[in-house]
Amino acid sequence: MGLVCFKEGPQAAIEDHSIKQRDHNYEDEEVISEFPQQDEDGKKVSLSQFIMLRNLGKGSYGKVMLVQHTVSLKLYAMKVLIKKAVKNLTQKTHVQTERKILEITNHNFITKLHYAFQSQTKLYLIMEFVSGGELFYHMKLKGRMTEKKMKFYAAEILIGLDYLHQQNIIYRDLKPENILLDSEGHIKLCDFGLSKICSWGDMYAKSICGTFEYIAPEIILGEIYTKSCDWWTYGALLYDMLTGKPPFYQLTKKQILEYAAGKDIEIPQHLSEEATDLLTKLFKRNPEERLGGQRDAQEIYEHPFFKDVDFQMMERKEIEPPFEMQNERPFKFFDQNLIRKSSVHDTPVSELGRYQEFSNFTYNGDKFSNEFNKLLITH
Known part of the structure; x- marks a missing residue:
């Protein structure tokens, strides 16, 4: 990638x-x-x-x-x-x-x-x-996830990303390789070399940073952008978990630029109505119209896809992860x-x-x- x-x-x-x-x-x-x-x-x-x-x-x-x-x-x-x-x-x-x-x-x-x-x-x-190794390794090993399994990791990642935004940090490189799993199967975000720490008077960025398969259109096009770019990348990650590959997988830079400029991402028809709606709103090309573009993570917490998720219990790690880690041999996922x-x-x-x-x-x-x-x- x-x-x-x-x-x-x-x-x-x-x-x-x-x-x-x-x-x-x-x-x-x-x-x-x-x-x-x-x-x-x-x-x-x-x-x-x-x-x-x-x-x-x-x-x-x-x-x-x-x-x-x-x-x-x-x-x-x-x-x-x-x-x-x-x-x-x-x-x-x-x-x-x-x-x-x-x-x-x-x-x-x-x-x-x-x-x-x-x-x-x-x-x-x-x-x-x-x-527990990288989420990428688990996805490669087990293939695409069910919506139920994806929802668990999507919720934990959402909480972690929300925390970074509250610290005025734009992540800019959310992807399966940068998500680790602990000994119980809960996530840990890592690798912040491409992130930006914003000052209160400067909540914008302009560097073209990220991984092409997940990167937001406004970054590809060289526009000034905000932390809303992370919500596009979040959508690309959820898409990857549900389909087994990110939206721009194996595309040339020219083809990716075409998507950034106006070509729509096709959402698989087998997904539920709630998952389809979530991805569609996260893939809004205009950052202000994108889910999370106005009230940040709160808009995503409130989406119907997460209606049955107790985010307080999730943040306290009181919900059991869908990947069984306890009985795995040491270093299996490296x-x-x-x-x-x-x-x-x-x-x-x-x-x-x-x-x-x-x-x-x-x-x-x-x-x-x-x-x-x-x-x-x-x-």
Whole structure:
């Protein structure tokens, strides 16, 4: 799927940040914690306090590993970002944005950041380990969902997306690969590198960001847009869950532009009247006419498709998920080629990164952070 984020419009060069498409050659590095911090026992948090257990994923900037804290014995997911792979200011802003959003959010359906630190060549994010893997993997494994099953995940995702909007965050990259499932089967939204943190006087965005198969028309056309763009993407995700593929699946950029400019998305006839109406209203090309365009998530909560959903119980995770996770073997829902790799070391890098210091990157989630809302990143 085509992940894009560029500034000047459809003619500009595409930057592909797909987590499965790139790799780098890593060499030697001496790990130096430039901004040491303390854990709950008053000790400095550094790489040496984590035992690397398994590879979980890899991407354009680095990789993700399962690690265990040597003192608390807790398991975490450690995201390692290679500084020299963060080649320009836009990419650096993506990294800083994700780091900031992970700090300022606190919700059942958002991945939690526990620690962040850096060396001369790498950035480290220590996050909660979400053991159920990506929703994408489950969809690929089990095929399209029934409306009942889709409704459960649609409701949890709606609550998480609503929370982000309440924090003045435009997500911009909602898709199955960015939705994790925990050990019980509840969702966790992740990967906020393409998100925007809005200031109160600037609730608009203009960067062309997202994944082409899900992206809203106003973004494709290079127009200034609001958080209403997330509701189109939300509709595209629901469409994907119900049909097994997103609306713009395997289309060329030219064909996608045709849809953005005026061609309607065809809703499958086998869907219920309520589901058809929900998708039709989420796929309104005019962001102001789109469901969620005026009163944000409240309009979607009130749609007849969700009439039997208790959103308060849902937010408290009191409703049992439709995917049974408890009896599954460990790591079943991860890339087995990565899981089985024998090397789980934090591979060294010989050169200093181009950006040797990322200001305000260090973080300790187990202590009060006086950085809260100090750094506001907009783009």
